[in-house]
Amino acid sequence: MELVNEFDLKKIEETTKEYLSKLDLQKLINESADKRERIMFIEGPPTLNGEPHAGHLRGRVFKDLWYRFNTLDSKNVIFNAGWDTQGLPVELQAEKELGIKNGKSEISTPLQIENLVAECKKIVSKFHKKWVDVDEKLGMSFNQENAYWTYNDEYIEREWQLLKHAHENGILTEGYRVVAYCPSCQTSLSHSEVNQGYEIVKDPSLYYKVKLLDEDAYSIVWTTMPFTLVTDAMIGFNPDEEYVYVSVDNETWIIGKIRLEEFMKEIRVENYKVLKTVNGSEFEGKKYIHPLLDIVPGLDKLSKQKNYHITIAEKFVDVNTGTGIVHLSPANGEDDYNIAMKRKVEIFSPIDDEVKFTEDAGKYAGMFVRDADEKIVEDIKEKNALVRIGKIKHKYPLCWRSKHKLVWLTRREYFYMLDRLDNKAIDAAQNVEYFFEQPKNRFLEIIKEKHPWCISRERFWGCPLPIWSCTECENKERLFSRKEIIEMADELPDGPDFELHRPWIDRITIKCKKCAAKMQREEFVLDTWHNSGAAPFASLSDDEYKKTIPAPFFTEGIDQTRGWAYTLLIENVIFNNKGISPYNSFLFQGHVLDEKGNKMSKSTGNVLDASELLSKYPVDLTRFYFMWKSSPIETLNFSTKELVSRPYQILSTLFHIHLYFKQNSEYDKFDISQTTIDWAKNKGLLDHVDVWLLSKLQKTIQMCTESNKNCKFHESAKAIEDFLINSLSQIYIPMTKQQLWDDDETKKDKRHAIYAILANALKNLDVLIHPFSPFTSEYLYQTIFDHKESILLELWPKPVSSLINESIEESFDLMIDVVSVSAAARMKAKLKRRWPLNQAIICVEKGEHKKIELLSDLLRSQLNVEECKIIELENHVGIAELLEMKKAGLPVIAKVELERKGIGPKAKQHMGKLLEIFASTDPEEIVENLDKNGSFTFDVDGNKISLDNDDFIVDFDIQEGFAYSKRNNLIGVISTTRNEELMAKGLVKDLARRLQSLRKERGYNPTDVLNTAFLPVIC
Ligand SMILES: [Zn+2]
Ligand SMILES: [Zn+2]
DSSP: OOOOSSOOHHHHHHHHHHHHHTOOHHHHHHHOTTOOEEEEEOOOOOBSSSOOBHHHHHHHHHHHHHHHHHHHTTEEEEEEEEEBOOSHHHHHHHHHHTTOOSGGGGOOSHHHHHHHHHHHHHHHHHHHHHHHHHHHHHTOOOEEEEEEETTSHHHHHHHHHHHHHHHHTTOEEEEEEEEEEETTTTEEEOHHHHHTOEEEEEEEEEEEEEEESSSSOEEEEEESOGGGGGGOOEEEEOTTSEEEEEEETTEEEEEEGGGHHHHHHHTTOOOOEEEEEEEGGGGTTEEEEOTTTTTOHHHHHHTTSTTSSEEEEOTTOOTTSTTSOEEEOTTTOHHHHHHHHHTTOOOOOOBOTTSBBOGGGGGGTTSBGGGHHHHHHHHHHHTTOEEEEEEEEEEEEBOTTTOOBOEEEEEEEEEEOGGGGTTHHHHHHHTSBOSSHHHHHHHHHHHHHOOOEEOEESOSSSOBOOEEEESSSSOEEEOOSHHHHHHHBSOOTTOTTOOSSTTTGGGOOEEOTTTOOEEEEOOOEEOHHHHHHTHHHHTSOHHHHHHHOSBSOEEEEGGGTTTHHHHHHHHHHHHHTSSOOSBSBEEEEOOEEOTTSOBOOTTTTOOOBHHHHHHHSOHHHHHHHHHHHSOTTSOEEOOHHHHTSHHHHHHHHHHHHHHHHHHHHHHTTOOTTTOOHHHHHHTTOOOHHHHHHHHHHHHHHHHHHHHHHTTOHHHHHHHHHIIIIIIIIIIIHHHHHHHHTOOOGGGHHHHHHHHHHHHHHHHHHHHHHTTTOHHHHHHHIIIIIOOSSSGGGSOOOOOOGGGOOHHHHHHHHHHHHHHHHHHHHHHHHTOOTTSOEEEEEEEEETTOHHHHHTTHHHHHHHHTEEEEEEEEESOOSHHHHHHHHHHTTOOEEEEEEEOHHHHHHHHGGGHHHHHHHHHTSOHHHHHHHHHHHSEEEEEETTEEEEEEGGGEEEEEEEOTTEEEEEETTEEEEEEOOOOHHHHHHHHHHHHHHHHHHHHHHHTOOTTOOOSOOOOOOOO
16 A cells, blocks of 8 residues: 555545455454454344444444454454344334234234245345445454354254253243233333333323222222223222221212322312221221123122222322322232232233233223223213323333333243342342443342343244143143254154244144143244343354353443343353353443434434445544544434544544655655664653653553543543644644754754654554554555554554653643743734744743753744743732732833722722822832832822722733733743844745745645745845
């Protein structure tokens, strides 16, 4: 590759890709003696049901940055891609493609399932191409050939091994439990999935009356799901709270005492009378009459049981909402179900897979339960049991895929009973490094919930549950490998190599060992999160798993706190039956929002397609911007305008300094491999500015190393920016430029010392910035340094402690401030920086003279003055400062004002006249008196008015012929008068500058020697 003069990031990207395509980089890394430590990375697999967008890019850059940093840091990282391919997201997409409108009910025959599965595979393959294309564009280092696929038979068999361990450890159970169920997707969801989908929704707010059998009183019950009246079994009171009997019209109502007033207001009843107050505990065991018994035959039958339709006192009842009285529907609520189990109350669940009522629900049979709400309210009204029906807005879980309101149903499912893990999962989670506090705490809280994990799904495209159950007896067979299935199978309709998916696996029946009847597979597939969470084990061989897991680092979006991060950890703990996490550290990443901070979504139309973005904008710029802009944990407002501003300037500066170095050093026949910093140091060629830059460089290396290790990638990027722009480009190069352009043969060594420093700084910068911007850094490295076939084969730099010089850095910091404050003084006087001036006087704090004296020559040239005086000042305000400055010989004059507020009582009626006299008094005279006597006396028509120090505001001003500027306690004074000689020098500099820009315009290198220059002179 050749370094070209024109800076074009897209061209650099192309050239570098072309170069890299001819290298077998992994082979070179494997052969490198420097990259010996093999570490594993497990990719958080993207679901292949959509195209990558800008939001995905950020996450991928984190991963690739980590890979490149570790590769440079002597590791050989196993960095395989991975693809999430199964589960609801893909299945729903396939339904759409196949034109299936009524969801699951249209898919029942094996052929229909086969079609669905084929469509799923088609979708996965289509989006896989798009993702790989984007990965290539982005410069992702993934090994795509070794990618893992969650739907591969090998992967599925490995996942079964995990399930086997869960079974052997007693974690896997099967049974009836209340689960959240999506009526649209027709499948149950896990607790984690439910918690991802809470939104504010509108629901009915129903108050209804329930007559107690043995009392002339009604309990007023509140519910937001009227359909649950069909599965009603008990009415709950809180035993520790008070309830009141209230007379309303001719009836007696029972209501929670705390809610009484609010409730009456809500139902707009003004006339009521409290009859008595009783404890909730007194309601234990009172029979009540359900208002809809004659409509729901199944319920009518159950109500004859002794423990059915009775009031109970249970602590879970919340007295702060509704009426403080709730009804319990064990078929539709988790607390309700648990209490029914405890009290041995039969569960009445007349609801089918489509979440429609069955015949047992009488007139509601065939209705989708939530559609029955309205009908039930009507019937309640007809039975004269309605108190009030209204609307309520509350938080309610929606399906994370289809956005339908979830329903709680009692169903037979398979569960991981996480409470049986004791504290193993928490122990595992606590030993992980999360880099940031906030996601850590949230994650630990979630792990502590230990809620049963429902792992079975009533769907088609997923890892099938390898459990067969007898059609006649209770017997179950768990076959956790293809081999076991083949051995047990009655026959193999698709041969021994059948695909481990539905419908093929469903076709395999086995004979029951207990009763010889037919056994059929349980028609469940596994939760897709179980599928991806198995990756550390399922995507590796036993040997690889043993050697490389726990892996050092995983990362995914913050939305995976309840998703992948969680299932990974739980499954690994179950597999090992020990508190071992599969990752030693986990970085949760913030999301990408649009420019204005809004969520990117298809409906808003603000989604940025990743492929388009990377075609339009330079990849290195995009990558750098993503990392530089915000901390990994924070959300990032993505703006293409911002993308092309500062990040562009950074990469452009990097490029141009390389070019500057190359052009100058080649002209001077500098040999990178021969001339080193040590050589320069030993020859005593290092000036202060050289020492300073090298010290700054070591600090930058230190900062980048620590920041990358702690996932503070933005700080690493900012450290590079600071060194490159503020130190190298704005100070070092301008300060050394003159020396480089001096052709004198005797000064050649010094010039070579500067080249050695530039070479060292640039090469280190290339390595430091490589994980952020791989193409530009590779290009610059190859065209200038060319030591190894790829910059990735380089070693991450280590700061050289002998090159760190704190005192020189302090001096420079001060000098930079001095130059800046003096520049402000020049601005005031409208004197350009390149015009030489006679004199500068700099006032610094006590003790700082020494620091800056070290750099006095440099300072003089930076200030562009013939002479520079440094003065230390102890005082920084008022008269003390003024006097100290005068004493030190500074060209200052006194500036005095009256402190108006304080002098009123002293001046009284003479104020007007006093102000007049003050205006014509010489400030120097006032200051002199204040200094001598601590006061100044005005004679106002014979009245002596004496004012002291506090009555004056004293400051300094500058004499004519000077200008000054003050910042904090730093003052820069410059002389503004210029004699002919100074003017002439200024003119020459102006001329030189114009010639330079003309050369640039005409395309000459700074080192090209031109024959002629014409200087028209206007006389
Ligand atoms: Zn759904
Ligand atoms: Zn059997």
